[in-house]
Amino acid sequence: MSRNVPSCSCLGAQEVFVRREDISVVLSHLRPSRGVCEHLSRLPFFDAKSSDVPRRIVSFTAVHLRWLEGSCLSRASRSGDTAEADNVCHMRIAFVNKWRLSIGLEFSPLVVVADGESSNDLQELMDHGAMHLHGLQSSIVAVGIDFWLLVYATETLGSFVSTFSLNACSVRQSWNFSSCTFHVSSDAKNLQRAQHLNESFELI
Numbered sequence: 001m002s003r004n005v006p007s008c009s010c011l012g013a014q015e016v017f018v019r020r021e022d023i024s025v026v027l028s029h030l031r032p033s034r035g036v037c038e039h040l041s042r043l044p045f046f047d048a049k050s051s052d053v054p055r056r057i058v059s060f061t062a063v064h065l066r067w068l069e070g071s072c073l074s075r076a077s078r079s080g081d082t083a084e085a086d087n088v089c090h091m092r093i094a095f096v097n098k099w100r101l102s103i104g105l106e107f108s109p110l111v112v113v114a115d116g117e118s119s120n121d122l123q124e125l126m127d128h129g130a131m132h133l134h135g136l137q138s139s140i141v142a143v144g145i146d147f148w149l150l151v152y153a154t155e156t157l158g159s160f161v162s163t164f165s166l167n168a169c170s171v172r173q174s175w176n177f178s179s180c181t182f183h184v185s186s187d188a189k190n191l192q193r194a195q196h197l198n199e200s201f202e203l204i
Helices: 020-028 034-040 072-079 082-090 093-102 119-127 139-152 163-174 187-195
Strands: 061-065 110-114 155-158
Touching: 020 163, 034 139, 061 119, 061 139, 061 163, 072 082, 093 119, 093 155, 110 119, 110 139, 139 155, 139 163, 155 163
Parallel strands: 061 110, 061 155
Antiparallel strands: none
């Protein structure tokens, strides 16, 4: 990675004094737990010898597939763009490949972060070579790994209807990583979304 990120550590709530306009300062100090760090170090994208400091050694892209307990399409359709809603909720392989081609990473490994509800969409992506982590004993660690994969990915395609995506992308922004892509209808919407990332942050 081009930027040194401090070691994993726990930040107690009593240590955090948040003013709304300074949320980026808090975000810049968030770190994955040691358990998450240990799991990340076992993945082929990270240095196996750096379990205390996740260090990416292989470029990879990450996609967030979120069904939101069946409410994704209705929530995403509020913009009036049904094609956009279909893309954000289903992450069709054609759309994902188009995005990867546009950023010059069409041949990089693809990781799918998913809530397990869109099994058909997930399977389609996996049939085309995508990687999905599952089977971890601890659901808390599994969720943590999903979150930090979105943060550490070379490029991330997020879901604009999910605070999980927005939170991960806010951390990326605070670390000066490349901004997440939210597949919306126009560049103007993308810009507006990026400007409001910090305001959308919720602790999870």
